[in-house]
Amino acid sequence: MNEGPRPIEVLLVEDDPGDVLLTVEAFEHNKVHNNLSVVNDGEQAMAFLRREGEYENASRPDLVLLDLNLPRKDGREVLEEIKGDGDLRSIPVVVLTTSEADEDILRSYHLHANAYVTKPVDFDQFISVVRRIDDFFVSVVKLPR
Secondary structure, eight states: OOOOOOOOEEEEEOOOHHHHHHHHHHHHTSSSOOEEEEESSHHHHHHHHHTOGGGTTOOOOSEEEEOSSOSSSOHHHHHHHHHHOTTTTTSOEEEEESOOOHHHHHHHHHTTOSEEEEOOSSHHHHHHHHHHHHHIIIIIOOOOO
16 A cells, blocks of 8 residues: 655755745645754754764754855765765755856766755745755655665
């Protein structure tokens, strides 16, 4: 019997409070209520993923939504660390950023990002994009358990 998609654990790595709020809103109103955790910089992201310090009881995310332009540790460095770590590399990482620069797109894929999505500036389009990412990884993609 198919019970439908199971909720997944999503880690949002984003320093812009407005984008955090929009992403939270998109997740709250989606059909599958996934668990969204938020960290605001690259160092927090790695501590969360490695379950260090205040994040020792954090759930392992099934998906990471990663901004590139972060304080303390750049999103590119975070991506490189995730994909270079044998325990973390199987976690899909979607780069969700304002950058449309070819070098950022190429470098992200070179570092094994699973997808690169440019954030729309329009509120409704932003919500739509986040929901489509969420739907895709819940309903279409088979994630490792």
